[in-house]
Amino acid sequence: MKLPSKPSRTTEANPKRGYTIQAVVRAASILNAFQSTSEVLDLRVVASRVGLHKATTFRLLETLVETHLLERAGKQGYRCCVQLARNKRYRIGYGSQTSLLPFTAAVSDGLVVAANNANIDLLVLNNALSPRVALQNADTFVSEKVDLVIDSQINVGIAAQIAVKFAAARIPFIAIDIPHPGAIYFGADNYKAGRMAGRHLAKWATKNWKNGPEQIILLGVDAAGPLLNARLSGVLDGIHEVSPTAHRIPTHHYDTKGGQFEATLDVVRRHIRRRAPERALIGAVNDSTALAALQAFREAGIERNCAIAGQDGSLAAREELRRRSSRLICSVAYFPETYGEQLIRLALDVLKHKPVAPAVFVQHELLTPQNVDKIYPNDTWMKSSPESI
Template sequence: MTKRDITIASTETTLRKRSYTIQAVVRAVAILNTFTSTSEVLDLRVIAARANLHKATAFRLLETLVETRLLERAGKQGYRSSVQMSRTRRFRIGYASQSNLLPFTATVTDSLVVAANAANIDLLIANNEFSPKIALQNADKFISEKVDLVVDSQINVAVAAQIAAKFSDAHIPFIALDIPHPGAVYFGADNYKAGRMAGRYLAKWATRHWKANPEQLILLGVDAAGPLLNARLTGVVDGIVELLPNGRSIPTHHYDTKGGQFEATLDIVRKHLRRKRPERALVGAVNDSTALAALHAFREIGLERSCAIAGQDGSLAAREEMRRSSSRLICSVAYFPETYGARIIQVALEILKHKAVAPAVFVQHELITAENVNKIYPNDVWMKSAPTRG
């Protein structure tokens, strides 16, 4: 039995105690309540999700409401309400993304928009632009808008306490993505665990493909995020040391990539390779953007065969790269950001309904390699070749 079935069963048990309640009417009103105005057009899928009904039940009720002229058809698959229902205020959630420049963040944003719409929630979106100053301004904006809850994705630990204090003073609960903030529910990766997965795979790969130990280990981090995000790199080192003989003796070079951006990382790795031209280099990257930048730097001077690179995020660009024959982006740890929206909205609703919520909600982690990428993401090729709608 699904959670929705349990919810419906619980509701119906309550209603049966009141013998004069007609459940069909209750469900019909629930459908009418899914419309926020007489101008809104919804399809069956969205209506069923908002009313918490099976599609077959929702369809029969929708057709009945059309016949009684409480609803009208809008196009082939849409419905529009003919009546304006009085209702309680919709929840309003503020969401500040880390930056529009990161593919991972863009995917999270898209999934949040879909999930908020399905849950009948108003989502106010802002962009922190990798800037502590803008992150603080966005926090003030959400407070002035009197949102019910905030989902904040900003990685600068220097302002984490200030942002937390703002929301605390305004009595606004908030969910922190990627980097924990004082008083917030954390949602994101177990960074050390994810890094260790990548480090172990780097060590195994090096043992299989190189006769000698790696000459150097390059770590590409985000220092502004503090030790929490860079725990991915700590995990990389520990995973290598765990499986690679004399792993601790490998010379290590740690670089700050200015927020995990491609161009900044490309410049950093180019300069490194001009100073220290390796024959066997392992690279542990904080995300796929930095991993791909490092790969580009090695490739452009003809040294791709001298490196093995591990990314983080499992992004589409990284998956496409791993499908290339003999690519030295050998793995990435996937977090499946396309699933974030539904889970974040679920946690947000539990908080807003004053239910008990764990202080940290960790996402799923899975190591992606050239050997399993098509199994884990079988639809990539289809999505890339699917015709666009005109």
């Protein structure tokens, strides 16, 4: 007769320990729901993250507030007051596009702050608008064995080479503004943003120029390939949409060597000397090129012969929009000051193997002299002086 076997001590996976206090376990799960001390969560989000009923979650939240481990943030939000030790401190590589453009500087500043708040080590390298440097930096990220890379480089010709390096090292990466094979794209819907600016340019010309524009100038970044210059395609289509006869107007496209101010200034100066524009609509790939074009027309004494649309919504562009009678008539804002927190949140989702979309599009909004103070009411509080023209 076969005797029954004794129960094995390993038959029950993860047995509960008799002295575990479930209320403490639940409170700890609430604290662990916060990824950093800067993150503000409402009741619904916390309950979803910890998998508890809202009523139970609410009681735990309020208890943790009373014990000063959490604090209330606004009417319905909560913020963690303690920096919890995590099982792993992630290390992320960030390849900055350049230190010369205000937009990129705003992205970099926000990313450094967000990484620090999330207890992440951030290795920052400057791609310097150079394909050679960007490739070297990719090698550095691989040799440093970072957990993930956030790359902002505009030379589409080396995108595949960079992608191969990270794929071979099994390092996930996020590409800002310019798609790379195998990367998660984070950036603008460039064509939509350009079309928004183009429509505004055409409407402005219809209202202010009796005979309409006599030429169109597009200032692009050819090294970035078709995606970034899709802003200019959008500008042109937006103009044609509002002014069906605009397709007969001569259009001049110029490369600005990475969207830099000085290079654009030289280009537009030469154009003014050769073409003597009387009514020129100008679509610029970013605010640096828009402001450079404005300076070229202004120093030639013919500012009233142009109307310019920028892209980025930079502080310098916002100050110019506030200037009476300026011919920078709009800029599309992308709010780069918000990129850092969004990028770190996306990076953590990737590292924790959560499902993420292959492309994350940022918010953009048309800034004009009429709405700039409403959208950016706190510019006058900023200590840094805007770039002058």
